[in-house]
Each structure stands twice: as structure tokens, then as C-alpha cells.
Amino acid sequence: xxxxxxxxxxxxxxxxxxxxxxxxxxxLRLVRHRCERCxxxxxxxxxxxxxxxxxxxxxxxxxxxxxxxxxxxxxxGKPVRCGPFxxxxxxxxxxxxxxxxx
Numbered sequence: 001x002x003x004x005x006x007x008x009x010x011x012x013x014x015x016x017x018x019x020x021x022x023x024x025x026x027x028l029r030l031v032r033h034r035c036e037r038c039x040x041x042x043x044x045x046x047x048x049x050x051x052x053x054x055x056x057x058x059x060x061x062x063x064x065x066x067x068x069x070x071x072x073x074x075x076x077g078k079p080v081r082c083g084p085f086x087x088x089x090x091x092x093x094x095x096x097x098x099x100x101x102x
Contacts, residue, residue, distance in 0.1 A: 011054060019056040027063050035067035043068035043082035 014020050024046050033041055050062040066074065068082040072089040079086040 011048075011051065014054040020054075023056045023058060027060065028065060030060065031065045034065065035070055036065050037070040038067060040067035040069075043085070045071050045080070045082065047071055047074055 027046050028044065033044060035041075035044060044065055044067055047064045047066045048058065048062065049064055050058075053059070053062065068080060068085065068087050069089075072080040072087040076089050076091045079088050
């Protein structure tokens, strides 16, 4: 099995590739540029539900379009970026509101 750090490096490299940009754009069109959880159209990103295919051939069922807030909930304690903004969701926060960092 590949160490987590290698997967992270491979994923980061892939997410900067033209292949991913094309696949991302294709999926955004499919979901009509809306967060699949809350319907927002702002600060969208494509979340991988399965990281086994990183070659532009991900199945639609392995991807999910999420806004910045919904995406931050998928990665508790880790900053999620949209342009100049970062959001961190702390699962132990009583009000459940992600923190916005500039």
C-alpha cells in the first residue's frame, strides 16, 4: 500500500493538472454548478469520494460538487481553500459553524 504522504503528493500534483481541470469542468457542468448538498453556487470544488482513480477517468459516483462550507465539513480540522479564503470546520464547535480564515 502507498504511504499517505505519497498519496497526498500524487493528489496535489493531479489536482494542478490540465487533465483534472477538464474532468472538473465536465463534472461542474453535469451538476449545473451547484453544491450537491446545499445548492450554493459559490466557491465550488469537486470532492473525491474515492481516490483510486486519479487520471481524469473518475466515475461520476466517485465525485461530489461541494461549496466551501460543505467541503470543509468533509475535512474536519483541515483548512479548505477557495481563492483567498480558507475555511476550517471543527467538529467539536458547539454551533457547528466553520471558521473562515483570510
